[in-house]
Amino acid sequence: xxxxxxxxxxxxxxxxxxxxxxxxxxxxxxxWIFLLSDAFTFSSLLTAYGFIRYSFPSSQPNEIVKPMxxxxxxxxxxxxxxxxxxxxxxxxxxxVFNHFPFLHGIHLPLFFVSLMTxxxxxxxxxxxxxxxxxxxxxxxxVANYMVLTIxxxxxxxxxxxxxxxxxITEGATLHGNPFGPxxxxxxxxxxxxxxxxxxxxxxxxxxxxxxxxxxxxxxKRGHYEMVEKVGLYWHFVDLVWxxxxxxxxxx
Amino acid sequence: MEQSEHLEHTETPSNMKQxxxxxxxxxxxLTIIDIGLYFMLLSTHSMLKNYLFIALGIVKAFYIVAIFMxxxxxxxxxxxxxxxxxxxxxxxxxxxxxxxxxxxxxx
Numbered sequence: 621x622x623x624x625x626x627x628x629x630x631x632x633x634x635x636x637x638x639x640x641x642x643x644x645x646x647x648x649x650x651x652w653i654f655l656l657s658d659a660f661t662f663s664s665l666l667t668a669y670g671f672i673r674y675s676f677p678s679s680q681p682n683e684i685v686k687p688m689x690x691x692x693x694x695x696x697x698x699x700x701x702x703x704x705x706x707x708x709x710x711x712x713x714x715x716v717f718n719h720f721p722f723l724h725g726i727h728l729p730l731f732f733v734s735l736m737t738x739x740x741x742x743x744x745x746x747x748x749x750x751x752x753x754x755x756x757x758x759x760x761x762v763a764n765y766m767v768l769t770i771x772x773x774x775x776x777x778x779x780x781x782x783x784x785x786x787x788i789t790e791g792a793t794l795h796g797n798p799f800g801p802x803x804x805x806x807x808x809x810x811x812x813x814x815x816x817x818x819x820x821x822x823x824x825x826x827x828x829x830x831x832x833x834x835x836x837x838x839x840k841r842g843h844y845e846m847v848e849k850v851g852l853y854w855h856f857v858d859l860v861w862x863x864x865x866x867x868x869x870x871x
Numbered sequence: 872m873e874q875s876e877h878l879e880h881t882e883t884p885s886n887m888k889q890x891x892x893x894x895x896x897x898x899x900x901l902t903i904i905d906i907g908l909y910f911m912l913l914s915t916h917s918m919l920k921n922y923l924f925i926a927l928g929i930v931k932a933f934y935i936v937a938i939f940m941x942x943x944x945x946x947x948x949x950x951x952x953x954x955x956x957x958x959x960x961x962x963x964x965x966x967x968x969x970x971x972x973x974x975x976x977x978x
Contacts, residue, residue: 641948642945642946642948642952643945643949644945644949649949652949652952652953656957660956660959663957663960663963663964664963667960667963667967670964670967670968671970671974674967674971674975675971675972675974675978677975678916680916684913714909714910714913730906737902741895741898744935745891745939748891748938749888749891751941752887752888755883755887851939851940852940852941855935855939856940858935858939859932859935859936859940862931862935863932865905866905866924870909870924871921871924
């Protein structure tokens with residue numbers, strides 16, 4: 621008797637309707653499914669990158685341009701003459717992404733993109749701290765951490781806008797660039813653009829959540845689960861950046 | 872109803888804040904290692920180097936998903952449900968690397 625009771629309760633808990641088999645709410649489960657499909661989209665883009673990247677040999681420099689050394693205005697032309705930037709070779713990322721705002725004329729390879737990575741990781745931390753504060757129903761803390769997260773996202777977008785501007789100023793377009801094969805810049809714009817669009821959507825969602833927190837919507841609802849759901853999306857954007865960073869700047 | 876359902880599954884550990892900061896420092900250190908390795912291995916061109924960076928990326932991804940996305944504290948089948956389909960991606964990557972190699976040969 622006791623046994624059958626447990627079984628029935630167990631059944632009700634698992635499949636009896638109104639409760640999720642995974643012990644998460646409907647909204648969270650759907651967010652996970654969406655993120656899985658989005659992961660497939662990004663995977664196909666990054667795999668396309670890997671495919672094209674792998675079909676080109678890397679350019680092999682005779683000597684390494686030292687970080688912090690002087691960066692002349694004709695750097696791209698010099699690299700082209702040296703044969704390091706050519707349509708037959710995939711360019712080395714440290715020779716392409718070597719600019720930093722306000723530090724014109726210094727060779728700072730990958731410094732700026734590393735900074736962008738830290739900004740995004742940090743905004744992920746403030747997001748998860750907002751979720752944690754939400755568990756404690758600490759409205760003020762949630763609001764403060766949401767502001768920090770929004771600022772982090774906006775800072776990242778600003779950095780990306782600057783990087784794109786620099787890249788375009790040097791002559792990169794979707795159908796040609798002075799650094800290497802056409803696909804090099806095209807893939808850069810498409811993949812970082814698609815990721816940037818995700819960051820932008822995330823910032824918009826975060827702002828909506830922030831307004832709702834201030835309005836006391838979640839306080840009235842009794843839980844801050846919406847912060848968790850949008851948090852999942854925001855961490856996913858950070859997760860994708862880890863791979864965009866690895867593939868575009870390190871490999 | 873909504874509320875009780877929500878509270879039911881909060882298996883979040885009490886030292887969550889501590890874990891969050893620990894994860895942050897791990898991610899920070901791994902990114903520094905990434906960049907450090909990149910400059911140390913500038914003159915080496917082997918596929919092994921690329922695998923190293925991808926492995927580091929996967930470790931970072933693990934920490935983000937496990938702690939930040941709370942996956943470590945979810946039910947086992949939710950984890951499987953998300954992780955197993957990603958095997959298709961592994962398949963696609965292997966396929967495309969073989970294809971990429973071939974395309975390079977015929978170009």
